[in-house]
Amino acid sequence: MKRKLGLIFGGRSGEHEVSLQSARSIAGALDREKFELFLLAIDKQGNWYLADEADYLANADDPAKIALSVKEEQRIALVPRNGSNAIINLARGEERGTLDVAFPIVHGTFGEDGSLQGMMAMLNIPCVGADVMGSSLGMDKVLAKEVLIRAGVPVADYILAETNSKPDEIKKQVSQKFAYPVFVKPSCSGSSVGVVKVEGEEELIPAIEKALSYDRQVLIEESIVGREIECAILGNEELFASVPGEIIPRHSFYSYEAKYIDAEGAKLELPARISDAVKVRVQEMAKKTYKALACCGLARVDMFLTQDEQLILNEINTLPGFTRISMYPKLMDLSGIPYTELITRLADLAVVRHAQREQHLKNVLSAGSY
Numbered sequence: 001m002k003r004k005l006g007l008i009f010g011g012r013s014g015e016h017e018v019s020l021q022s023a024r025s026i027a028g029a030l031d032r033e034k035f036e037l038f039l040l041a042i043d044k045q046g047n048w049y050l051a052d053e054a055d056y057l058a059n060a061d062d063p064a065k066i067a068l069s070v071k072e073e074q075r076i077a078l079v080p081r082n083g084s085n086a087i088i089n090l091a092r093g094e095e096r097g098t099l100d101v102a103f104p105i106v107h108g109t110f111g112e113d114g115s116l117q118g119m120m121a122m123l124n125i126p127c128v129g130a131d132v133m134g135s136s137l138g139m140d141k142v143l144a145k146e147v148l149i150r151a152g153v154p155v156a157d158y159i160l161a162e163t164n165s166k167p168d169e170i171k172k173q174v175s176q177k178f179a180y181p182v183f184v185k186p187s188c189s190g191s192s193v194g195v196v197k198v199e200g201e202e203e204l205i206p207a208i209e210k211a212l213s214y215d216r217q218v219l220i221e222e223s224i225v226g227r228e229i230e231c232a233i234l235g236n237e238e239l240f241a242s243v244p245g246e247i248i249p250r251h252s253f254y255s256y257e258a259k260y261i262d263a264e265g266a267k268l269e270l271p272a273r274i275s276d277a278v279k280v281r282v283q284e285m286a287k288k289t290y291k292a293l294a295c296c297g298l299a300r301v302d303m304f305l306t307q308d309e310q311l312i313l314n315e316i317n318t319l320p321g322f323t324r325i326s327m328y329p330k331l332m333d334l335s336g337i338p339y340t341e342l343i344t345r346l347a348d349l350a351v352v353r354h355a356q357r358e359q360h361l362k363n364v365l366s367a368g369s370y
């Protein structure tokens with residue numbers, strides 16, 4: 001029997017359009033012998049639709065104008081039902097099926113931060129990728145750093161600023177601890193939104209204020225001079241690490257402009273030109289990071305490689321860009337796992353993980369004799 005796979009995409013985040021592109025790629029490559037596809041689209045207001053595969057995207061070929069094409073009568077709700085779930089069409093009050101597995105490809109807030117993963121857990125739907133804990137840790141740069149420091153993974157040193165921090169004290173701390181430039185970034189964000197390279201003290205407070213408009217916590221980080229190396233991880237307990245890739249930004253850093261606006265903003269070097277010894281260290285560090293941050297399914301782990309060949313962890317992305325030409329799928333492809341097979345393996349990993357959790361729950365319930 002084919003498994004019913006719910007591809008969830010769009011969403012209320014700055015990365016809505018990136019998500020549409022990822023969804024389009026996945027839908028195009030999904031193994032239809034194994035899966036029946038349900039397109040679950042979330043619009044920018046947060047409404048859910050069961051979209052029609054023949055017509056669910058407008059301007060699909062134009063990354064700047066790509067948009068959802070859905071109709072009011074396609075609106076749905078997902079509801080829990082008898083230990084499973086049901087898709088209900090809201091206009092007709094009619095049931096439209098049950099999902100066997102969900103593949104959320106919603107980046108950023110409400111998609112990558114654990115909220116959607118929690119919703120799937122409540123609906124008892126196996127879900128591709130990290131669960132609530134891994135997703136929220138991966139999204140929060142401050143918490144992730146604290147966990148990584150404990151795990152012995154090197155990260156850039158930082159100072160925390162919050163809404164009630166005093167500007168003069170922050171300036172003093174920064175000048176005592178770091179030399180300019182420093183990087184200022186919101187704790188929970190992505191796509192380099194709010195990330196500023198601060199070249200001198202006079203730019204510090206405006207950068208912090210800007211970052212605080214995106215999140216209540218802001219990091220001021222020492223600047224790491226190094227190459228940006230990324231490694232893709234696949235697995236739950238047994239982890240597979242891809243060959244590493246490199247991002248070579250053509251701007252002063254890998255900014256929002258370099259990522260999305262300037263088509264020539266960055267070059268992907270696949271695989272990264274590094275020695276075998278460094279490659280092994282990158283893969284080990286990526287696995288260690290993944291484990292420390294309680295990830296499962298997949299994640300892309302990003303790090304810096306300094307001139308003296310030190311590795312410093314930058315961040316983890318639990319739902320990385322997933323178009324056919326995005327870094328994560330490309331690295332897996334280069335490492336021997338083609339795109340279609342990758343999607344199948346991710347769905348399998350989600351199902352295995354879910355079954356394990358269900359078993360744990362059953363054991364707990366049968367152990368309880370209250």
Ligand SMILES: Nc1ncnc2c1ncn2[C@@H]1O[C@H](COP(=O)(O)OP(=O)(O)O)[C@@H](O)[C@H]1O
Pocket residue numbers: 156183185189190191192193195221222223224225228249253254255302314315
């Ligand atoms: N401490 C740092 N030193 C040097 N460059 C940095 C540092 N922090 C961030 N950057 C640059 O800014 C980019 C975006 O920062 P990152 O922490 O990855 O945020 P996001 O989650 O938005 O991608 C990085 O890819 C890198 O180019």
Ligand SMILES: [Mg+2]
Pocket residue numbers: 191192302315
């Ligand atoms: Mg990044």
